[in-house]
Amino acid sequence: MTQHTTATSGLSVRSVSKSFGTGPKAVSVLQDVDLDIDDGEFVAVVGPSGSGKSTLLNAIAGFVTPDRGELLVNGEPVRGPGPSRCVVFQEYAIFPWLTVRRNIDFGTRLRAWKGTRPERARVTDRYLDMMGLTEFADALPKTLSGGMRQRVAIARAYAVDPEILLMDEPFAALDAQTREQMQEALVDINQRERRTVLFVTHQVEEAIFLADRVVVMSARPATVQEVVDVPWGDRRTHEIKTEPEFVRLRRHIETLLRSRR
Numbered sequence: 001m002t003q004h005t006t007a008t009s010g011l012s013v014r015s016v017s018k019s020f021g022t023g024p025k026a027v028s029v030l031q032d033v034d035l036d037i038d039d040g041e042f043v044a045v046v047g048p049s050g051s052g053k054s055t056l057l058n059a060i061a062g063f064v065t066p067d068r069g070e071l072l073v074n075g076e077p078v079r080g081p082g083p084s085r086c087v088v089f090q091e092y093a094i095f096p097w098l099t100v101r102r103n104i105d106f107g108t109r110l111r112a113w114k115g116t117r118p119e120r121a122r123v124t125d126r127y128l129d130m131m132g133l134t135e136f137a138d139a140l141p142k143t144l145s146g147g148m149r150q151r152v153a154i155a156r157a158y159a160v161d162p163e164i165l166l167m168d169e170p171f172a173a174l175d176a177q178t179r180e181q182m183q184e185a186l187v188d189i190n191q192r193e194r195r196t197v198l199f200v201t202h203q204v205e206e207a208i209f210l211a212d213r214v215v216v217m218s219a220r221p222a223t224v225q226e227v228v229d230v231p232w233g234d235r236r237t238h239e240i241k242t243e244p245e246f247v248r249l250r251r252h253i254e255t256l257l258r259s260r261r
């Protein structure tokens, strides 16, 4: 396994534990989770249903406070939600009263680099183009398909330019064909923009297709069971899914998940 470390860049999760409830009804969800994600790395998290994947993501986002342990983004402790981390949810969490362009423009306003209005407009145009949304720029979200709405959510998240992008099953509600198109769109935008991404998914195939490393969580209380390196670099076309190495990795991870350690 590659050695990934750095307390001062990227994300560090150090011995993070979290329980919900108190007394005999307390449920231990995360137990001593350790994880380092380097700057610009794409990491997918898979695990049994209810194991605590979303809880981990929510702790990094600052929505959930760990009972123990430490979360660092570029060396700074996470103390709550903030613009260094941007979340893309499964539900299409975009503003229904704003057009596609204005939704993405909202993201550019949250950037550390403010820029003038024309400069921001150019940034918005770039994201519209990258996500294939230019012809829908003036449309309201309700007139768009689920896949297109999720393109808007992803474009807006990249437009914020956060240090870490957190994606919680963003394609789970989409049909299989749209999901594959979205996976390609995400590969494309991330190869151009290269952000640090933590991506939670149920689909092992999706995790291997998208990520540089796949973190396999155990059953609850979740710990990191294994971290699997994915060897394709930027070569991410759907053809790799039938290559023997892809199939081997998929089987290996599925076996780990079935073992429910």
Ligand SMILES: Nc1ncnc2c1ncn2[C@@H]1O[C@H](COP(=O)(O)OP(=O)(O)OP(=O)(O)O)[C@@H](O)[C@H]1O
Residues within 6 Å of the ligand: 020, 021, 027, 029, 047, 048, 049, 050, 051, 052, 053, 054, 055, 056, 202
């Ligand atoms: N705010 C909360 N209060 C109480 N229990 C919670 C809370 N959030 C999560 N849980 C519990 O923590 C456990 C882990 O939930 P979580 O959503 O993190 O798992 P998950 O791995 O993302 O699940 P899934 O794969 O089904 O999406 C579940 O038993 C859930 O009911």
